[in-house]
Amino acid sequence: MAGTDASKRAEAGGGPAIVLVRPQLGENIGFAARAMLNCGLTDLRLVAPRDGWPNDKARAASAGGDRVIQGARVYAETAEAVADLNLVYATTARPRGMAADVVSPREAAAGLHRAVDAGQAAGVLFGPERSGLTNDDIALADAIMTVPLNPGFSSIQLGHAVMILGYEWFQACEETAPAETPNETLAEGKNRPVAKADLIGFFEHLERELDACGFLHPPEMRPTITRNLRTLFQRASLTDREVRTLRGVVAGLTSHRDRGDKE
């Protein structure tokens, strides 16, 4: 049952961030906050909550989880909410046919523990109640987390999804880490997983250059192409150094173009 390690962690609140993307009902934010605190998680992030923030219904539904509600941070965009994170999972009801790794909550919890133990910042994205995360949200994540459930009735309450992840996180506080996940082999220092802000900086650099050369035309194809590119690079669990190398590659490949334009 609840051991010393788990208790210490629960008090320290050093677990992954829970990022609710465009949540609709205040009650569900409160249920999620309560579930978080049940599991020793306190870093709640809200992306564009539909009914604004603060939200009285969220506070009431948290049933004592005020600490989590009061500490919640609000962002306009998912990219801002994950900017400082090194490892991000995106929760979806089922694989979307995107070429990303798919893990169970138990595997995600193990991956989150390894990341946090290595001094990295980690988080999990949960989408809006009705529609779930968009493909653009998912493209910001290292891997997809799916809860294996009754295929005939797999739509689960937002708070329940947070509870399952938090529960697995808390159980894993007392177990030794098993399977393999993104970033596992990475060392410290320059080889640490890139912060999402720097990864997004690379994406935007690449996409700017691809716009300039016409690769992303016609415009209706642009979202699909950029998403596919982001997804494949996310899957590589890039380090800081690798992202700098890739920015150098893009700058190198386009350097002659600038000279040519000036000539």
Add this chain to the structure above:
Amino acid sequence: MAGTDASKRAEAGGGPAIVLVRPQLGENIGFAARAMLNCGLTDLRLVAPRDGWPNDKARAASAGGDRVIQGARVYAETAEAVADLNLVYATTARPRGMAADVVSPREAAAGLHRAVDAGQAAGVLFGPERSGLTNDDIALADAIMTVPLNPGFSSIQLGHAVMILGYEWFQACEETAPAETPNETLAEGKNRPVAKADLIGFFEHLERELDACGFLHPPEMRPTITRNLRTLFQRASLTDREVRTLRGVVAGLTSHRDRGDKE
């Protein structure tokens, strides 16, 4: 993910009974019913629900779990509700000092599976929101189930408690299912993992262009840089289609250069 065994079980509804003892809020009964159906459980039993039965709030909160709500059976006493069961767990927030075995939800799920597989009827008791099960209720059970959680904030929502047990039940249905690996969910055809020959073709294309722009200078650095680039792309487990996209990216980024050179 959802395997055949789990799907079959979910359809058959042959899992343990969920017994809500003196539940107070209709919403919580609905949340529990939804969580049950998410996990393929359909046998809902209510002992003396405070607000009577049927309950419109319960139906609304079940969000489509009508089958479970409509099939719910109501009893006056806990003893009646468990009368036909062979194995019963009683959920409590923490051990009560009673001389009963205390198991985790994972252990309870394993026990429930063993019982059901042996043709026995099994169930789990959940107490009222505020007070929990009485010692008399617990005395009807074979063992206590406790969810290990943050000792500083361990009071969980009734629906969350049902979800955790149901989740562990469902996971145990498919324990033999193999873990997900990169690209496992990818379809055939364009989304098949790239043949190494095509991957190397991309590497050589990229490196040719990086030679041309001077990125791989000085020569003594070339092997390290190219190896690092190849490694990071290998790690992404690229598909056929993705490699073609990446070749397009390199061609696009360097297309203006060729024009510039000619000018």
